Every structure is written in structure tokens, then in C-alpha cells.
Amino acid sequence: MTYQRQSTRRAPNGQTIRRRGTPRNGAGSALKMRLIIGLVVAAFAFFSFLSKREVNPTTGEVQYISLTRDQEITMGLQAVPQMVQQHGGLDPDPEAQALVDMVGENLVRNSFAATSEYPFEFTLLADDQVINAFALPGGPTFITAALFNQLETEAQLAGVLGHEIGHVIARHGAQRIAKQELTEGLTGAVVMAACDGGSSCQGTARMAQMIGGMVNMKYGREDELESDHLGLEIMMSAGYNPASMTRVMEILAASGGGARQPEFMSTHPDPGNRIQGIEDFVNENFPNGVPPEYID
Numbered sequence: 001m002t003y004q005r006q007s008t009r010r011a012p013n014g015q016t017i018r019r020r021g022t023p024r025n026g027a028g029s030a031l032k033m034r035l036i037i038g039l040v041v042a043a044f045a046f047f048s049f050l051s052k053r054e055v056n057p058t059t060g061e062v063q064y065i066s067l068t069r070d071q072e073i074t075m076g077l078q079a080v081p082q083m084v085q086q087h088g089g090l091d092p093d094p095e096a097q098a099l100v101d102m103v104g105e106n107l108v109r110n111s112f113a114a115t116s117e118y119p120f121e122f123t124l125l126a127d128d129q130v131i132n133a134f135a136l137p138g139g140p141t142f143i144t145a146a147l148f149n150q151l152e153t154e155a156q157l158a159g160v161l162g163h164e165i166g167h168v169i170a171r172h173g174a175q176r177i178a179k180q181e182l183t184e185g186l187t188g189a190v191v192m193a194a195c196d197g198g199s200s201c202q203g204t205a206r207m208a209q210m211i212g213g214m215v216n217m218k219y220g221r222e223d224e225l226e227s228d229h230l231g232l233e234i235m236m237s238a239g240y241n242p243a244s245m246t247r248v249m250e251i252l253a254a255s256g257g258g259a260r261q262p263e264f265m266s267t268h269p270d271p272g273n274r275i276q277g278i279e280d281f282v283n284e285n286f287p288n289g290v291p292p293e294y295i296d
């Protein structure tokens with residue numbers, strides 16, 4: 001509710017001056033209104049985010065996801081042709097393609113990834129320039145020839161694919177979409193509360209976006225670490241030596257630094273502490289060293 005104060009006083013020349021409210025009062029109530037609207041928008045974004053809460057049946061993790069499993073799978077499949085096209089089509093070497101397929105299937109069949117029941121597909125892309133591997137929501141998993149050609153052993157390939165399988169079963173793609181929706185909602189709220197329609201609006205919007213970007217960046221790093229861990233579990237279950245993953249990190253670190261960073265490095269600039277994570281995992285699971293039956 002707003003009201004306007006009226007004051008009456010006598011001017012020096014004897015005339016009566018009527019003054020309507022003060023400008024300060026008006027600006028104050030407008031700010032209050034913007035804050036209220038901002039809070040409502042923020043609360044709406046936050047509660048709709050929380051309403052998406054569910055427990056991941058494979059990882060047991062509490063997640064906030066707005067897509068159903070079927071939507072996730074459909075969305076991933078729809079993006080496949082575009083991904084294949086972007087990376088020069090399928091690799092023409094049938095033996096290399098078969099190896100990627102065999103190692104990928106081996107990982108899924110012999111680990112907890114099988115219980116996720118996502119329709120995994122493993123594809124070697126012809127792109128020999130961009131060193132990368134990535135997975136789409138719901139299972140389609142890719143590695144470029146540029147990365148494939150750098151790998152030295154079957155276990156290293158298993159490590160790369162295992163990490164990508166980790167992203168799929170942890171539903172990181174779908175989770176990122178829900179977080180993006182929350183970020184956009186909250187960004188809108190900040191802008192609405194702080195922007196008075198003047199020149200400060202642009203700066204405020206930019207700042208709010210920056211904060212949003214930083215939040216998403218942090219989630220990205222956590223996703224990478226979780227996928228590293230899931231990938232190591234998966235490759236170990238399938239009989240691959242998890243210590244091989246250290247070399248993959250070194251290969252990726254050596255190839256990084258360009259404008260187009262591989263998916264593995266995109267959100268995590270510090271391969272050093274990821275290598276530490278791999279070494280900790282190996283020491284915990286194999287305190288007496290990795291037995292020779294594990295494939296290198």
C-alpha cells in the first residue's frame with residue numbers, strides 16, 4: 001500500500017504552498033515493489049527446482065531433474081546426427097570402430113552401468129583434429145579419431161569411455177538443464193530487484209549472469225570428478241587396470257591449452273588433482289598393487 005503525505009506551510013510572501021509527497025518516498029516504494037517481485041520470482045524458480053527432486057537409482061544420489069528418462073533418451077538420440085556431422089562423420093576404419101564398440105559394451109555389461117538400462121551406443125568419429133570424447137543424455141557415447149589415435153592401450157580407451165558412461169548414468173546432462181532453468185529464474189529475480197530502468201540495468205544484468213555462470217561452472221567441476229570416480233569403478237569391474245587412467249590425463253593435459261579444449265578438460269583446469277584422485281582410488285582398492293590379470 002502506498003500513501004502520499006501532504007504538507008502545508010507558509011511561504012515567506014504569505015502564500016500557502018502545498019507540496020505533494022517527497023520524491024524520496026516514491027522511489028522507496030518502487031524499490032520495495034521491485035524487491036517483492038524479485039523475491040516472488042526467485043521463490044518460484046527455487047521451488048520449481050526443488051519439486052524436481054529424485055533419487056538416481058544407479059548412483060543413489062539425490063538429484064533435481066526436470067526430464068523423464070524417456071525424454072532424456074529421446075533428446076540424446078535426436079542430437080546424434082548433428083554430433084556425427086560436426087565431427088566429420090563416422091570413422092571409416094571398421095576395425096577401430098569395432099574396438100570402440102567392443103570395449104564400450106564390455107564396460108557396460110560387466111559393471112553397475114548395466115543396471116541403469118540406458119541404451120548405450122559407442123561411436124568412433126572421423127574427426128582427426130579435435131581431441132575429444134563426450135556422451136549425450138541417455139547413452140550415445142563418442143570418441144574422436146584425434147583422441148583415439150593418441151591412446152596407447154585398451155585400458156586407456158576403457159578409461160575414456162568409462163568416464164563418459166559415468167556422465168550418462170549420473171544424468172549430468174539432464175541435471176545441468178534443471179540447474180540452468182534455476183539459474184535463469186534467479187538471474188531474472190536479481191535483475192528485477194536491482195534494475196530501476198536506468199543505465200545501471202545493463203551492469204546489473206551482466207553481474208547476475210556472471211554469478212550464474214560461476215555456479216554452473218562449479219557444478220561442472222563436481223560432475224567431472226564424479227564421472228572420474230564412476231569411470232574408475234566401471235573400468236575396474238570390467239577387468240581394466242584403473243591406473244591406466246593416469247596416462248589418459250597426461251595425454252589430455254599435453255594436448256590441452258588450445259582454444260578448443262577436450263570435454264575432459266573443459267570445466268576442470270587442474271588435471272593435477274584429478275590424477276591425485278585416480279592414484280587415491282587405485283591405492284584404496286589395491287593396497288598391494290594392481291594384480292596382473294587386470295588389462296592394461
Ligand SMILES: [Zn+2]
Pocket residue numbers: 163167223224227263264
Ligand atoms: Zn567429463
